[in-house]
Amino acid sequence: MAAQMVASKVKRQALWIACLLLLLAATAWGWLYWQQRQIAQLQFLLQLEETQRTTVVTGPEYDKLRQRIRKEMAESGIDYALFLEDLENGNQFAIEPDKNFQAASAIKVPLVLFLYALALDKRLDLDETMTLTSSDLAPSSGGLWSYLPGRQYTLRQLAKHVIEDSDNTAANMLMRRVGRSNFYLFLRLAGARTVPAGPGKGNVTCARDMALYLKGIWVFRQLNPGFGEEIFQYLLHSKIDNRIPAGVPDDIKVANKIGSQIGFFHDAAIVLLPNRPYVLAILCHHPSETEANAAIARISRIIYEFQQSQPKAAQVIFSGVSVTDGREKKDI
Incomplete structure (x- = not known):
């Protein structure tokens, strides 16, 4: 009898534990679903999704562009990828657009995009202050890492440091504020093909995604000009201009953000060519930063000359519909 009572008690406890675990799992799933819905409904993401509903066309001129770039890079020994989007007509061109590269500081662009998307929907205030902690400190080209913990900065100030100075400490503070898992979810919902796995687990990106993030800034200017x-x-005042900006004339404004770490050198930019603005992302893997910088500048020059030579767009793009001049459609 005693044994049966003990067995019955154990079963009840096991059932209670199972029910508790099920409740916890359901609660966690519900919270994750709610979190995803909250981010998915950001005005910025909804607007960005609308801009992606276009049919893209290319033609023989893009084949010639591809041949010219490959000829230019044939003997460089540089592993590279690029993605171009004409912001006037939506045409896209790419070489190895989905190849993964170490992202380095290029990933800071979507971090600031996410911050401002949250501010747009009043999920946070850009004048909110954060206090620098010892865990935020990280050496970089920016100067915040040299200060003692306890200093305070507004989110807007941190965003400026992140882009203009590529400050790692400021980036760590913003990541702490928005949440790393939320940030990665934002990237997925924005349409990124490659999402970092986390610190030390592969901070990766691709040319297509970097172009998407820069295009996002263009979209943001239309959604909320302020x-x-x-x-x-911030991008116009970034400190490095020896990559994509070096390939265009000095009188053409270039809003860009680079990424650099050992063996990986990138740049992504909005080039304000009059009447033909475009987004360009170039990612390089090579031991020499000097050679990679020069290669990015050469590709940038070729792209600029191509864009400048293009006639007035004969394509009218509506949401989800494209009326073209009969050129061939291609997947890239």
């Missing part, structure tokens, strides 16, 4: 222009100005 916030969008702030991010755009």
Whole structure:
């Protein structure tokens, strides 16, 4: 009898534990679903999705562009990828657009995009202050890592440091504020093909995604000129201009963000060519930063000359519908 009572008690306890675990799992799933819905409904993401509903066309001129770039890079020994989007007509061109590269600081662009998307929907205030902690400190070209913990910065100030100075400490503070898992979810919902796995697990990106993030800034300027222009100005005042900007004339404005770490050198930019603005992302893997920088500048020059030579767009793009001039459709 005693044994039966003990067995019955054990069964009840096991059933209670199973029910508790099921309840916890359901609660966790419900919270994750709610979190995803909250981020998915951001105005910025909804607007960005609308801009992606276009039919893209290319033609023989893009084949010639591809041949010219490959000829230019044939003997460089550089592993590279690029993605171009004409912001006037939506045409896209790419070489190895989905190849993964170490992202380095290029990933800071969507971090600031996410911050401003949250601010646009009043999920946070850009004038909110954060206090620097010892866990935030990380050496970089920016200067925040040299300060003692305890200093305070607004989110807007941190965003400026992240883009203009590529400050790792400021990036760590923003990541702490928005949440790393939320940030990665934002990337997925934005349409990124490659999402980092986390610190030390592969901070990767691809040319297609970097072009998407820069296009996102262009979209943000249309959605909310005030916030969008702030991010755009950060990029215009970024400190490094020896990559994509080096390939265009000095009188053409270039809003860009680089990424650099050992063996990986990238740049992604909005080039304000009059009447033919475009987004360009170039990612390189090579031991020499000097050679990679020069290669990016050469590709940038070729792209600029191509864009400048293009006639007035004969394509009218509506949401989800494209009326073209009969050129061939291609997947890239």
